[in-house]
Amino acid sequence: MKILVTGGCGFIGSHFIRRLLMEGNNDKIKIINMDKLTYAGNPNNLKDVKSDKRYKFIKADICGRRAVEKCMKGTDIIVHFAAETHVDRSIIDAGSFVRTDVLGTCVLLESARKAGVEKFVHISTDEVYGSVEKGRFRENDAVMPNSPYAASKAGGELLARSYFVTHGLPVVIVRSSNNYGPFQHPEKFIPHSITNLLRGRNIRIYGNGSNIRDWLFVKDNCAALETVMKKGKPGESYNVGGGHEKTNIDAARKIADIMGMRDCIEFVRDRKGHDFRYALNWKKTAALGWKPETGFDSGLAGTVKWYRENEWWWKPLVS
Numbered sequence: 001m002k003i004l005v006t007g008g009c010g011f012i013g014s015h016f017i018r019r020l021l022m023e024g025n026n027d028k029i030k031i032i033n034m035d036k037l038t039y040a041g042n043p044n045n046l047k048d049v050k051s052d053k054r055y056k057f058i059k060a061d062i063c064g065r066r067a068v069e070k071c072m073k074g075t076d077i078i079v080h081f082a083a084e085t086h087v088d089r090s091i092i093d094a095g096s097f098v099r100t101d102v103l104g105t106c107v108l109l110e111s112a113r114k115a116g117v118e119k120f121v122h123i124s125t126d127e128v129y130g131s132v133e134k135g136r137f138r139e140n141d142a143v144m145p146n147s148p149y150a151a152s153k154a155g156g157e158l159l160a161r162s163y164f165v166t167h168g169l170p171v172v173i174v175r176s177s178n179n180y181g182p183f184q185h186p187e188k189f190i191p192h193s194i195t196n197l198l199r200g201r202n203i204r205i206y207g208n209g210s211n212i213r214d215w216l217f218v219k220d221n222c223a224a225l226e227t228v229m230k231k232g233k234p235g236e237s238y239n240v241g242g243g244h245e246k247t248n249i250d251a252a253r254k255i256a257d258i259m260g261m262r263d264c265i266e267f268v269r270d271r272k273g274h275d276f277r278y279a280l281n282w283k284k285t286a287a288l289g290w291k292p293e294t295g296f297d298s299g300l301a302g303t304v305k306w307y308r309e310n311e312w313w314w315k316p317l318v319s
């Protein structure tokens, strides 16, 4: 079984690869990790598995047809994580998001079609649905992305869907909520807050902090992704939520409490087009036999501990 993972040196992709190599009885798998190593890709994320004989890293851009076709040869399953992922960056430079998240996805789909892969697992996001004040999005709801990041992810997944309908490529789409955990780049909210406190700085909150996110521990997400990879039905989408909705100010206070800090939160001008709330109904994924296992308090405490103990990892990434 050859699995091609794109973006495996990023946050979620690296956890997913480690899970496939370390957990379960996966002696017969071969994993190819194709990653361009942008600022977000970090070989240190997979330091512990780099000499595993079942694993191979290839530095390449998913927009490059030749490199993609080479990696795709003999692939049974592709799990496509590679993307530009930071909303703030997409507000400043949408072009790089369209290039990787849409064009790069197109190159992969076309190559996967030619290679006749068994399954194409397309990693999308809850952000494609846009914001909702009440209730929870289901898989068949319309996509209504609001940030250039969400729009580029929606473009990529719509293209993936079209390859299922038009060409019969066995695509499954996964839309997960906000992940957190070890190895997440310190530009993202939770690690940004933790590493700011560790450096004697304040946590910075956009607007008044009332925006709501549903937090999902990264290992729970990877369990869901493996479930969908194995049991998901081609042509279907699957929501994956954590079941822990928190306002940003509540999440920030929890981090500050865990770290024993007080009066360390400051409010800054709101992000343009800031979505108020993301919320998913993930019963369809639960029906495949998955549920999130990690409580927010314990997941957050473990994450804080990890950043405390691993300055070597995050210090070079912050200014």
Ligand code: NAD
Binding pocket: 006, 007, 008, 009, 010, 011, 012, 013, 034, 035, 036, 037, 038, 039, 040, 041, 042, 060, 061, 062, 063, 080, 081, 082, 083, 084, 085, 086, 100, 104, 123, 124, 125, 126, 153, 175, 176, 177, 178, 179, 180, 185
């Ligand atoms: P990340 O930014 O940590 O990692 C992205 C990886 O993709 C990096 O290793 C980077 O080097 C690689 N990459 C970027 N452009 C590339 C290109 N052109 N060619 C090859 N590799 C390239 O991202 P993440 O947080 O791990 O997210 C992974 C996926 O999950 C993304 O598709 C994202 O949209 C989705 N997602 C993330 C979250 C979250 O909370 N982090 C939630 C839902 C969905």
